[in-house]
Amino acid sequence: MAVLHHHSFCPHSRFVRLAMGEIGLEPLTEERKPWVREHEFLLLNPSGTTPVLQENEIAIPGASVIAEYLDETRGLGVSGRRLLPTDPAGRVEVRRLLDWFNVKFFEEVTAHLVNEKIYKRFSREAPDPAAIRAARTNMRYHLRYIGYLASTRDWLAGDHLTYADLAAAAHLSCADYLSDVPWEEDEMAKDWYARVKSRPAFRTLLADRVPGMTPPRHYADLDF
Known part of the structure; x- marks a missing residue:
């Protein structure tokens, strides 16, 4: 099961949530506080920034990296059309x-x-x-x-x-x-x-x- 570590008003987290919603992926969510250096979270992403997606024992940090990962693993989503074009x-x-x-x-x-x-x-x-x-x-x-x-x-x-x-x-x-x-x-x-x-x-x-x-x-x- 995918887990998204995010903050509700982190714009990068919101972008990833929208992308996941568009492709039909509903992850578990863990709210993180970007202003607090949590040891557990730093082990996933040393920069301490949100979002981070955890899936298949992989920690995928950052909005752009997650977007590329989603395109590579679930490019066609539920609509049969990519959010990142093919051309x-x-x-x-x-x-x-x-x-x-x-x-x-x-x-x-x-x-x-x-x-x-x-x-x-x-x-x-x-x-x-x-x-x-x-x-x-x-x-x-x-x-x-x-x-x-x-x-x-x-x-x-x-x-x-x-x-x-x-x-x-x-x-x-x-x-x-x-x-x-x-x-x-x-x-x-x-x-x-x-x-x-x-x-x-x-x-x-x-x-x-x-x-x-x-x-x-x-x-x-x-x-x-």
């Missing part, structure tokens, strides 16, 4: 966007928001207002880029839903919970996100809550 050009574009969202978007936006507003809440550290302001500023150009992609393609990487859509939606979902996505600034990005958010794989994410923090009313509303 070289398509695979390059999906991987390019995966890097954009899981690295660039994360470093410029969600890492700051989640760390300052959620993780520090539980590690009893004071949030850094400058980091939050920078994340909100950076969010605007990332949202415009998502809107541009959504306006020129059926999905972010092309004609079909791929890992690129799931990664972007995972990061946006964390920021949206914290009321830090200015949806009114890009209707195309908002419409694309509504399509992804309405998929069955998204339901468990929308049910997650941070104790003591209530999301905006539209957070779990499929029609915004």
Whole structure:
């Protein structure tokens, strides 16, 4: 039985949960606290970061590595269509966007928001207002880029839903919970996100809550 070590509001963990939902894989889950250095977890992943997938006595660390593993072991999933395309050009574009969202978007936006507003809440550290302001500023150009992609393609990487859509939606979902996505600034990005958010794989994410923090009313509303 597969076990996913994750944190509910780690955007990389959310991406993997969405991917697993799309291919029909329902793992056991273990909630981890990224701000705590747990010895047991460090044995699985010395970096101490989430997510980590355990299966067949293998520990697979990190969102991108897990995505590649899922494609190699369950590429066709339950729908008969891959989340990572079969053609070289398509695979390059999906991987390019995966890097954009899981690295660039994360470093410029969600890492700051989640760390300052959620993780520090539980590690009893004071949030850094400058980091939050920078994340909100950076969010605007990332949202415009998502809107541009959504306006020129059926999905972010092309004609079909791929890992690129799931990664972007995972990061946006964390920021949206914290009321830090200015949806009114890009209707195309908002419409694309509504399509992804309405998929069955998204339901468990929308049910997650941070104790003591209530999301905006539209957070779990499929029609915004």
